[in-house]
Amino acid sequence: MTRALTWIGLVVFLLLILVPFWWIASMSFKTYEQIQFAVSIYVPKPFTWENYTGLWTETRFPLWLRNSLVTALVVTLITSVVASLGGYAVARLRFPGREAVASLILILYLIPPALLFIPLYRVLTELGATNHLSALFLSYPTFTVPFCTWLLIGFFKALPEELEEARSSTAPDGSPPSSACCSRSPRRDSSPRPSSRSRSRGTNSSMPWYSFRMRRGSRCRWD
Amino acid sequence: VRPRSRRGIGARGRETGTALLFLLPLFVLVVGLIFYPFCRALWLSLTDKLVGYPERFVGLRNYAYLAQDDAFQQVVRNSVVFTVASVALKVVTGLAMALVLNNVVRGRNFLRGLFLLPWITSTVIIALTWRWMFDAFPGRGFINSFLLDLGLLSQPIAFMATPAGAMAAVVIANWWRAFPFFGVSFLAGMVSIPRELYEAASVDGAGSVRRFWHITLPGLKHVIIVTTLLSFILTINDFNIIYVMTRGGPGTATQVFATYSYQVAFGQLRWGRGVTISIFVVPILVIGIVLISRYLLRDRR
Numbered sequence: 001m002t003r004a005l006t007w008i009g010l011v012v013f014l015l016l017i018l019v020p021f022w023w024i025a026s027m028s029f030k031t032y033e034q035i036q037f038a039v040s041i042y043v044p045k046p047f048t049w050e051n052y053t054g055l056w057t058e059t060r061f062p063l064w065l066r067n068s069l070v071t072a073l074v075v076t077l078i079t080s081v082v083a084s085l086g087g088y089a090v091a092r093l094r095f096p097g098r099e100a101v102a103s104l105i106l107i108l109y110l111i112p113p114a115l116l117f118i119p120l121y122r123v124l125t126e127l128g129a130t131n132h133l134s135a136l137f138l139s140y141p142t143f144t145v146p147f148c149t150w151l152l153i154g155f156f157k158a159l160p161e162e163l164e165e166a167r168s169s170t171a172p173d174g175s176p177p178s179s180a181c182c183s184r185s186p187r188r189d190s191s192p193r194p195s196s197r198s199r200s201r202g203t204n205s206s207m208p209w210y211s212f213r214m215r216r217g218s219r220c221r222w223d
Numbered sequence: 224v225r226p227r228s229r230r231g232i233g234a235r236g237r238e239t240g241t242a243l244l245f246l247l248p249l250f251v252l253v254v255g256l257i258f259y260p261f262c263r264a265l266w267l268s269l270t271d272k273l274v275g276y277p278e279r280f281v282g283l284r285n286y287a288y289l290a291q292d293d294a295f296q297q298v299v300r301n302s303v304v305f306t307v308a309s310v311a312l313k314v315v316t317g318l319a320m321a322l323v324l325n326n327v328v329r330g331r332n333f334l335r336g337l338f339l340l341p342w343i344t345s346t347v348i349i350a351l352t353w354r355w356m357f358d359a360f361p362g363r364g365f366i367n368s369f370l371l372d373l374g375l376l377s378q379p380i381a382f383m384a385t386p387a388g389a390m391a392a393v394v395i396a397n398w399w400r401a402f403p404f405f406g407v408s409f410l411a412g413m414v415s416i417p418r419e420l421y422e423a424a425s426v427d428g429a430g431s432v433r434r435f436w437h438i439t440l441p442g443l444k445h446v447i448i449v450t451t452l453l454s455f456i457l458t459i460n461d462f463n464i465i466y467v468m469t470r471g472g473p474g475t476a477t478q479v480f481a482t483y484s485y486q487v488a489f490g491q492l493r494w495g496r497g498v499t500i501s502i503f504v505v506p507i508l509v510i511g512i513v514l515i516s517r518y519l520l521r522d523r524r
Contacts, residue, residue: 002326002431009323010334017338020399023365024352038362041372078252086249094235095242106519107512108257110453112460114481115501118488119260119267142256149249 028052071133075140079148082141087152092164102153108146116142268499274492285499294475295483295500302479305394306459312398314451317405318443322435324406325413335410338403346400350467353396357382386476389469393477396464401457405450412446413439449518456511460504480504 027035028051029044039045055061089095090102120139121130129135268285270278289295320338324331341349358364359381361371367379382388416438424434462481465471471478471486478486480500488497 006323006326009319010327013320013323013338016399017340017403019365020349020352020356021340023356024348027355027363035362038360038368041362041368082248082252085245089242089245093238093242093245095239098242101246103516104253106516108253110456110508110512110515111257111261112456112481112501112504112508114460114462114484115264115504116257116260117485118494118498118501119263120256122263122267122494123256123260138256141252145249145252146257 067133071136071140074133074137075144078137078141079144082145083148083152086145086149088156090149091153091156092161105146105149105153109143109150111146113143264498264502267495268502270495272493272495274494278495281495285496288496289499289503294478297475298478298480298483298500299503301390301475301477302459304390305397305461305465305477305479306455309394309397309401309458310451310454312394313402313405313454314447316398316402317409317450320402320406321409321413322439324410335407339407340403341400342403344400346463347467349400350396350464353392353399353464354383354468357388357392359384383469384473386473389473389477393465393468396468397458397461400464401454405454408446408450409443412443416442445518449515452511452515452518456508456515459507 026042026044029047029049031046031048031050034040034044034046086105090098090105117139120142124130124135124138127138129138267278269280269282271281271284272278324335324338327334355363356365359367359379361368361379364379364382366382367376370376371379380388382392420438420442421434424438429437459479460481461479462485465477465479465482466485469477471482475483480503484497484500486497487500488494491497
C-alpha cells in the first residue's frame with residue numbers, strides 16, 4: 001500500500017518537475033514555422049540547432065554572456081569576502097552586541113528588493129554608476145551579502161571549535177583568533193568530534209537551513 | 224586545549240577589536256547600500272517626487288492617496304490572494320514530496336537533487352516557461368494542446384487573458400518554483416524525527432494515517448512554521464514572476480505590491496508614490512520578521 005503510493009507519488013512529482021523543462025527545451029529545437037503551425041507539438045521534428053546558432057551569431061549574445069559572467073564573478077568575490085569575515089565574527093568572536101548583529105543580518109535578508117530598487121536607483125544615478133555593470137556590482141550585494149552571511153554564521157558555528165583552539169595554542173603566544181580564521185582550512189569530514197557549540201542538540205529545526213546550503217546558496221548566483 | 228574562560232581581559236578586548244575589523248566591510252556595505260537607500264525611501268514617500276522635478280515635502284499625502292485609491296486596494300487584494308494561495312499550495316505539496324522521498328530508499332539523494340531543479344533555475348526563465356505553458360496557442364501552450372489532445376477541450380482557453388486565469392497562472396508558476404524547497408526542508412525535518420517514536424506507535428497499533436497526524440506533523444511543526452513565514456515574506460514581495468508573465472495584467476488583475484510600485488515609479492515616473500506602495504509592506508514584514516527571529520534565533524543559541 002505505502003509502496004504503491006510512493007511509486008505513484010514519485011511518478012507524479014517527476015512529471016510535474018520535468019514536463020515544463022522538457023517543454024521549454026523542446027521548443028528551443030523547433031523551427032519558427034513548426035511552432036507557428038503547431039506541427040509535431042510534443043517532439044521537435046524536424047530537429048534544428050538554428051535557434052542556438054542564430055542566438056550566437058545574429059544577436060549580441062556573446063556580450064550578454066560576458067556581462068553575466070563578469071557580474072557573477074565580481075559579486076561572488078565581494079560577497080564571499082564580506083560575508084565570510086562578518087559571518088566568522090558573529091559566529092566565533094565575543095563582542096558586545098553580537099546577538100543584535102545576528103538578528104540585524106536576518107532582518108536585512110528579509111528586506112524586499114522592491115523596497116530598495118527606487119532609492120537605490122537614485123543613489124546609483126548620483127554615483128554615476130547607471131548604464132554600467134558597476135550598478136549591478138553594487139545592487140546585487142544588497143541581497144547576496146545578508147543571505148550568505150546568515151548561512152556562513154551557521155557554517156562557522158557548526159565547525160568544532162577545538163580545531164581553532166588547537167591552532168591558536170600551538171602559536172607562540174596564543175595568537176589572535178584572526179590567524180586561526182585565515183590560516184586553517186578544515187575539512188568538515190575530518191572533524192567528527194562533537195563540540196559544545198556544534199548543532200547536535202536533539203531535534204533541530206534549523207537543520208534544513210544548514211543542510212541545504214548548496215541549494216539556497218544558489219540564490220547568490222541566480223536571483 | 225585551553226578553555227576559553229581562562230583567556231585574560233586583554234584577549235577579550237583584542238577579540239572585540241578583531242570582530243570590529245571583520246565586521247567593517249559588512250557595516251560599510253549595509254549602511255551604504257541598504258540603510259541609506261532605505262532612509263531615502265522613507266523621505267521620498269513624504270514627497271511628491273516626479274522624475275525631472277525637484278521634490279516637495281507633502282507630508283503623508285501619498286499614504287492618504289493610496290489608502291483611498293481603488294487600484295491600490297485591488298493590489299492589496301491581489302497580493303493577499305497570490306501569497307496565501309501559493310504558500311498554502313507549497314506547504315501541502317511540500318509535505319507530499321517529503322513523504323514520498325522519505326519512503327524512497329535507493330536514489331533518494333539523486334531524486335532530491337533532481338526535484339530541486341526548479342528552485343535553482345533562474346526565476347525569469349521559469350516565468351517565461353510558464354507563460355508559454357499557459358499560452359492560448361496550442362503550438363506554444365502545453366496545457367492547451369494537451370487538453371485538446373485528450374479531448375477535454377474543443378477549443379483552446381486564453382488563460383492569460385482572463386483575470387482568474389492569469390492569477391492562477393502566476394500562482395502556479397510561483398508555487399512550482401518554490402515547492403521543492405518546502406519538500407526538501409520538510410524531508411530534513413522528517414529524517415530527524417526519532418525512529419523509535421514510529422516503532423512504539425506501531426506496537427500500540429497506530430496506522431500510518433494516525434502516525435502521520437500524531438508523530439510526523441508535530442515533529443515538523445517548527446520547520447513548517449519557519450519555512451512558511453520565510454516563504455510568505457519572499458512571496459508577498461515577488462516581482463520577477465508576475466512582471467515577466469503578466470506585467471500585472473490583464474488590467475490590474477495580477478498587479479501586486481512590487482510590480483505596482485515599479486509601474487508607478489518607472490512607468491508613471493511618480494517616485495514618491497511608487498516608494499510609498501512598497502513601504503505599505505513594511506508592517507507585514509515587521510510582523511513576519513519578529514515571528515521568524517523568535518523561532519530561528521532561538522535555535523541558533
